[in-house]
Amino acid sequence: MASDTIPAKGQGGGTVLDARGVTMRFGGLTAVRNVDLTVDQGEIVGLIGPNGAGKTTFFNCMTGLYIPTEGTVRYKGTVLPHRSHRVTEAGIARTFQNIRLFANMTVLENVLVGRHTRTREGLWSALLRGPGFKKAERTSEARAMELLEFTGLAAKRDHLARNLPYGEQRKLEIARALASEPGLLLLDEPTAGMNPQETRATRELVFAIREQGISVLVIEHDMRFIFGLCDRVAVLVQGEKLVEGTPDVVQSDDRVVAAYLGTPFEGVPEDEAVAEVTAAEDALAKNTGSGSTPKTSKEGDA
Amino acid sequence: MNTLEKNTAPETAPAGGVLPLPPGPARLVALVGAAGTFVSTFLSWTYTEEFPGNLTVYGYPGGLQLLTLTGALLTLLFLLSGSGLRGLRWLTPGGPNSAVRLLALGTLGVTGYTVGAIIKNLGGLINVDPGGYIAVVMALITVIGALGLPADVPVDPEKPPANPWAQLVHSLKAPVPGRLRDMPGWVEIVIISAAFALGLYIFTFGIDTDYAELFIGYMVLVSFAFPAVGRAGLTRQLGQLTAKHRNVTVTAAFVAAFAFPFTQSNDAYASIGTNILIFATVALGLNVVVGLAGLLDLGYVAFLGVGAYTAALVSGAPTSSIGVTFPFWAAVLTGAAASLVFGVLIGAPTLRLRGDYLAIVTLGFGEIFRIGVQNLDGDSGPDITNGPNGIPNIPELEILGFNLGEEHTILGQELGRFSNYFLLMLLFTVVIVTIFRRADQSRIGRAWVAIREDETAARAMGINAFRLKLLAFALGATLAGMAGTVQAHVTYTVTPTQYKFVEAVPPNSAFLLAAVILGGMGTVSGPLIGASLLYLIPAKLQFVQEYQLLLFGVALVLLMRFRPEGLIADRRKQLEFHDTGQLDVPKEDTDLSKKVGV
Numbered sequence: 001m002a003s004d005t006i007p008a009k010g011q012g013g014g015t016v017l018d019a020r021g022v023t024m025r026f027g028g029l030t031a032v033r034n035v036d037l038t039v040d041q042g043e044i045v046g047l048i049g050p051n052g053a054g055k056t057t058f059f060n061c062m063t064g065l066y067i068p069t070e071g072t073v074r075y076k077g078t079v080l081p082h083r084s085h086r087v088t089e090a091g092i093a094r095t096f097q098n099i100r101l102f103a104n105m106t107v108l109e110n111v112l113v114g115r116h117t118r119t120r121e122g123l124w125s126a127l128l129r130g131p132g133f134k135k136a137e138r139t140s141e142a143r144a145m146e147l148l149e150f151t152g153l154a155a156k157r158d159h160l161a162r163n164l165p166y167g168e169q170r171k172l173e174i175a176r177a178l179a180s181e182p183g184l185l186l187l188d189e190p191t192a193g194m195n196p197q198e199t200r201a202t203r204e205l206v207f208a209i210r211e212q213g214i215s216v217l218v219i220e221h222d223m224r225f226i227f228g229l230c231d232r233v234a235v236l237v238q239g240e241k242l243v244e245g246t247p248d249v250v251q252s253d254d255r256v257v258a259a260y261l262g263t264p265f266e267g268v269p270e271d272e273a274v275a276e277v278t279a280a281e282d283a284l285a286k287n288t289g290s291g292s293t294p295k296t297s298k299e300g301d302a
Numbered sequence: 303m304n305t306l307e308k309n310t311a312p313e314t315a316p317a318g319g320v321l322p323l324p325p326g327p328a329r330l331v332a333l334v335g336a337a338g339t340f341v342s343t344f345l346s347w348t349y350t351e352e353f354p355g356n357l358t359v360y361g362y363p364g365g366l367q368l369l370t371l372t373g374a375l376l377t378l379l380f381l382l383s384g385s386g387l388r389g390l391r392w393l394t395p396g397g398p399n400s401a402v403r404l405l406a407l408g409t410l411g412v413t414g415y416t417v418g419a420i421i422k423n424l425g426g427l428i429n430v431d432p433g434g435y436i437a438v439v440m441a442l443i444t445v446i447g448a449l450g451l452p453a454d455v456p457v458d459p460e461k462p463p464a465n466p467w468a469q470l471v472h473s474l475k476a477p478v479p480g481r482l483r484d485m486p487g488w489v490e491i492v493i494i495s496a497a498f499a500l501g502l503y504i505f506t507f508g509i510d511t512d513y514a515e516l517f518i519g520y521m522v523l524v525s526f527a528f529p530a531v532g533r534a535g536l537t538r539q540l541g542q543l544t545a546k547h548r549n550v551t552v553t554a555a556f557v558a559a560f561a562f563p564f565t566q567s568n569d570a571y572a573s574i575g576t577n578i579l580i581f582a583t584v585a586l587g588l589n590v591v592v593g594l595a596g597l598l599d600l601g602y603v604a605f606l607g608v609g610a611y612t613a614a615l616v617s618g619a620p621t622s623s624i625g626v627t628f629p630f631w632a633a634v635l636t637g638a639a640a641s642l643v644f645g646v647l648i649g650a651p652t653l654r655l656r657g658d659y660l661a662i663v664t665l666g667f668g669e670i671f672r673i674g675v676q677n678l679d680g681d682s683g684p685d686i687t688n689g690p691n692g693i694p695n696i697p698e699l700e701i702l703g704f705n706l707g708e709e710h711t712i713l714g715q716e717l718g719r720f721s722n723y724f725l726l727m728l729l730f731t732v733v734i735v736t737i738f739r740r741a742d743q744s745r746i747g748r749a750w751v752a753i754r755e756d757e758t759a760a761r762a763m764g765i766n767a768f769r770l771k772l773l774a775f776a777l778g779a780t781l782a783g784m785a786g787t788v789q790a791h792v793t794y795t796v797t798p799t800q801y802k803f804v805e806a807v808p809p810n811s812a813f814l815l816a817a818v819i820l821g822g823m824g825t826v827s828g829p830l831i832g833a834s835l836l837y838l839i840p841a842k843l844q845f846v847q848e849y850q851l852l853l854f855g856v857a858l859v860l861l862m863r864f865r866p867e868g869l870i871a872d873r874r875k876q877l878e879f880h881d882t883g884q885l886d887v888p889k890e891d892t893d894l895s896k897k898v899g900v
Contacts, residue, residue, distance in 0.1 A: 063762060065758065065761075065762070083761075084758075084761040084762050085761050085762075085763075085764045085765055085766045085767070088762060088763060088764035089764050093762075093763075094762055096759065096762075100756050100758065100759035100762075101756075101759070102751065102752050102755040102756060102759065102760075103755060103756075104751075104755060105748070105751060105752065105755060109748055109751075112745075112748055113748050113749065113752045113760070113763050113765070114763050114764075115745075116745065116748075116749055116752075116763060116764050116765050117763075117764030117765075119745055121744065121745050121746075122746065123741060123744075123746050123773060123777065125744075126740050126741055126743075126744030126745065126746050126747070127736075127737055127740050127741065129740060133744070136745075137744075137745075140745075176763065177763075180763060180764050
């Protein structure tokens with residue numbers, strides 16, 4: 001669908017996003033320290049980490065909401081400007097952790113707003129209502145409807161965004177982001193608050209987005225979701241990148257487990273009890289056939 | 303009464319009238335009351351002719367009695383319609399009983415006010431004739447009967463209204479009417495035209511009221527009758543028709559407004575119309591800034607001032623420091639351009655601020671304009687504006703040899719000075735309404751609303767928020783400047799004091815903002831109605847002018863409490879403030895919305 005703006009490269013061909021040495025300090029607090037991250041064409045990359053690790057701050061640095069203290073972010077080779085509307089224009093679209101739809105606009109209007117950077121009709125054209133204006137409006141609407149079909153919201157085009165159920169609001173945010181015809185989509189916790197069924201549907205949606213040649217960078221706490229989805233996962237802990245690699249590599253890394261669960265003290269009386277509980281939980285996880293390795297069975301705590 | 307109601311509520315769920323009367327007798331009581339009120343207006347209400355309007359005559363009603371008569375007649379019609387009388391059922395597609403209740407209350411209000419005013423003005427109960435007492439008693443009987451009618455919306459058996467007030471509020475709710483059945487196109491067009499003709503008649507009646515008592519009675523009746531018609535479902539069905547015939551509606555509105563000066567024999571009343579239009583168009587310009595882009599501008603009247611001063615300077619007025627005479631079209635363009643430049647100059651540094659900060663800064667800039675103009679008098683600065691004296695003796699406009707200051711006879715009607723300016727201003731209003739609507743329904747308008755809703759998200763969607771906010775600011779300023787160029791000629795004089803933040807006479811920044819909020823943000827008709835009310839009420843009621851700001855504050859507080867979306871609700875705003883779940887459900891789900899019973 002966005003093939004006219006995205007060069008049709010195969011998977012892994014060409015770097016879309018290249019963040020180097022991104023550091024963000026708020027006064028004395030360093031929220032993000034010297035993080036490098038790349039996303040290749042057609043790749044789905046996950047960014048995980050405990051609460052407060054700086055994931056969303058890193059997102060905001062990339063999308064121009066924050067100006068990073070140090071480091072640069074390149075999109076397809078060009079350094080991104082520190083203005084969020086210019087970043088979107090360049091081809092990076094995002095969703096928000098706490099849904100930020102235009103609550104009192106209809107579903108269709110929300111998506112049409114997403115089209116803003118890809119249309120050029122200014123005030124004069126709106127006032128004079130020439131044939132160009134009408135054509136552009138029709139094209140925008142057709143494209144928006146296409147996206148609503150894609151996300152399964154077409155039937156709700158005239159509903160106000162605020163009246164949609166939670167899961168559909170998340171979908172609408174994705175549709176709105178896709179309307180700006182991005183080459184890279186940044187999803188900030190797309191499954192937060194979703195039930196397992198909705199989470200599965202979201203995974204299918206993200207795969208479908210990748211099918212269209214759009215790379216995806218996703219922040220998530222749901223480990224099952226992230227390990228089932230991503231080609232590559234980076235772990236951010238206390239503002240620094242701890243590990244990066246395929247889901248298998250990351251899952252088997254002790255430091256990741258330690259970062260999420262903490263390291264056990266040696267010789268503490270409760271130690272044995274804790275071990276027992278862990279063993280029992282592992283057994284349970286195996287019985288329920290989750291298929292995940294023992295180390296990720298605690299993902300609910302993440 | 304309360305306990306009785308509570309006991310009976312669960313069994314007779316669909317009832318729920320405020321007074322525990324059986325529906326049949328209640329209807330009969332209301333019918334008798336309304337008919338009695340109707341008849342009583344043909345009696346004499348007072349002995350002397352000292353009370354304005356001559357209420358002393360037996361045989362035909364006069365003055366305030368006419369209002370009572372109208373109220374009683376409407377009550378009667380809606381009552382009969384509610385009881386299923388053939389040929390009248392179309393009157394109440396929504397809730398017949400809530401409409402009757404409101405009308406009965408309104409009639410009682412007018413009648414009670416009239417008799418009260420007779421007692422107060424003439425000094426004592428003795429001045430009221432039996433006819434007056436009969437009218438009040440009959441109106442009271444109507445109200446009692448009306449309150450006994452069952453509620454239009456069934457009471458939720460789980461949550462019955464807790465107290466009499468809640469019961470009353472509930473009994474005034476009405477269901478949404480269904481879709482209007484299809485009629486031939488010309489019938490629909492006739493209905494729309496008739497509605498606008500009626501609107502024009504009601505409006506001119508208000509403007510032409512020649513004594514305060516009549517105007518107050520008129521306001522009381524109108525403020526009950528309009529909600530009643532809305533409860534009955536007629537407003538919504540008319541809305542369906544106007545949505546279907548958009549062009550016819552716009553034309554009808556324009557024709558009705560165009561016809562206004564031809565209904566005025568007195569040019570003083572036409573001046574009210576002209577000033578309302580100036581006020582309303584400026585409010586509409588402010589609506590771009592406040593209603594669409596969500597920027598609170600407290601210094602907006604400065605742009606009107608820039609336009610007016612520019613027009614005055616290039617008008618060829620003898621006191622103008624420039625001494626050039628532009629033709630009117632050039633003066634309008636110059637005024638609009640000057641306002642545009644001023645708007646960008648003010649907007650560029652201030653629009654980086656959000657919310658309250660922006661409001662304070664615009665308030666400051668508004669005052670800077672006024673004080674600046676006041677000081678450009680040759681003493682404190684260059685002599686451009688004559689300081690506090692302003693620019694007097696602005697000549698009348700002459701367009702294509704048509705002098706707007708003189709009387710002309712058009713279509714057999716003498717059109718005075720203000721009527722001429724009214725027609726000119728109407729042309730401006732049409733232009734500004736068109737600009738507002740077209741800007742609203744476009745990519746730019748959507749971006750403005752997006753910024754208003756969530757600026758961060760709007761930026762993240764690729765909207766250059768600063769540029770679009772500046773555009774809204776500049777467009778609003780230009781529209782106000784255009785209106786200002788006419789205002790300078792209408793008022794003959796421009797002085798700095800006309801452009802204060804708040805003052806007794808609108809338009810000023812506070813009243814402009816109030817007109818937008820009162821009428822309804824983001825709509826076209828909202829500011830027009832808000833401005834009409836805010837101008838008309840003080841213009842008609844001399845005694846209000848003393849307490850204007852107090853009453854104005856009280857009105858705003860009440861409005862924010864009971865109808866925060868304004869008189870004319872933008873669909874979005876209505877949903878925002880009255881969240882009933884699925885109010886906005888599109889066509890196919892009408893059953894659901896009926897069940898919810900909005």
